[in-house]
Amino acid sequence: MTGEGVRKARSAEPAAPGSAVWLREGLLELASALYPGLRSVVVREWSDAVRLRGPEPVGERSLVLVAVGGGDRPVFLAMDEVVDAFAADGWTVSRWEDGSGEERVAAGREDFEVRVHAGRGPGLVTFTGWTPVVFTGRSLRQPRFTLSTVGGGVLCADCHGWGACLDCEGTGRSRRAGGWGRCWCIAGNAGPGSCVECGGKGCVTAEGTSQRDERHGVSDVDGSGGADAFHRPPIEEGHGSHLDAFLDVAHRSCACGEFRCLWRNALVEAGDHLVSRFFGTCQGCAARRAYAFALPFQRLPGPPDPPGPPEPPPCPHCAGVPVPLVGGLHLPGSAMMRALEAGSVAACDSGCQVSPDDPNWRCPSCGHAWRDADARRRDRILRAILADVPTS
Known part of the structure; x- marks a missing residue:
């Protein structure tokens, strides 16, 4: 998934379906290379319409959901390789963990974005990728969100995800006054040109979803936190693996008719069977959705030992250890x-004033200092060194 591939996809096939094909094939190839021997499947492909003031779309974005997991054997899927694969190809990558076993990665390059999620428990990693919006008429800047890409809320119904006042299109100047008068949005707390309803964010917090559910819901996914139906749905039968259950869930629609949902998942042991759980907030009506499936029992493996730090680069002068x-x-x-x-x-x-071009390694043997381009390797080695330093 190189930058050259992105540019060729966009120049040779500017329409959204062309870029979606490139993105789908790239994610499948990446998933298969990262997790050989595991099933890598396209779970769903769809598109998001982009609107301004009127009901007719002014553009469209394509999305693809790829999942990888064990067919008959659950496995822990480390995210370090995912981060490295994107970073090595020039993507901007961020990673975080919420403390309850879930890990997430966000990667972006040009106007393409990918969201990677590994749920609690072994066995399932999802890649959700989306293309830039292709506009049918005049060229417009990319909206902050479309319906499928909102995280932690729902699309603002007033600005349709743009985050800007659509009356003045973010300029702060009233269209009704020939572009010179002050738009009514200037009186809003979000500032001139910003959407008053969402404060310029492009999305609003999902109604009915408390801050506790958003931040700590996964810790209650086994039902230990109470009788909330969001965490304790009826357990269904009929699937042989965590991935098969997800293929089912991803094609179910909410009562409002919307299928878009940022699914979170967990695989846990429960008595004489495994339970595959999925939960999330509908991105159309903000309803909380949850499903649970009984799977054939097999003992879940314990988490693997974390990999040790990589070896430092040898000194280019004397081959010493820096x-x-x-x-x-x-x-x-x-x-x-x-x-x-x-x-x-x-x-x-x-000293304190470190520039991006300063050396980041020094050899104690010969004193040579140089800069190595692999900043991630240095950061991992540095974290390991600090973790092993005695406390006193």
């Missing part, structure tokens, strides 16, 4: 100060 160079202010007694005193790291010559 130490990371660090800059900035460090409090006395901190892990960084103790690492400096122990010689596990070394201070940059530039």
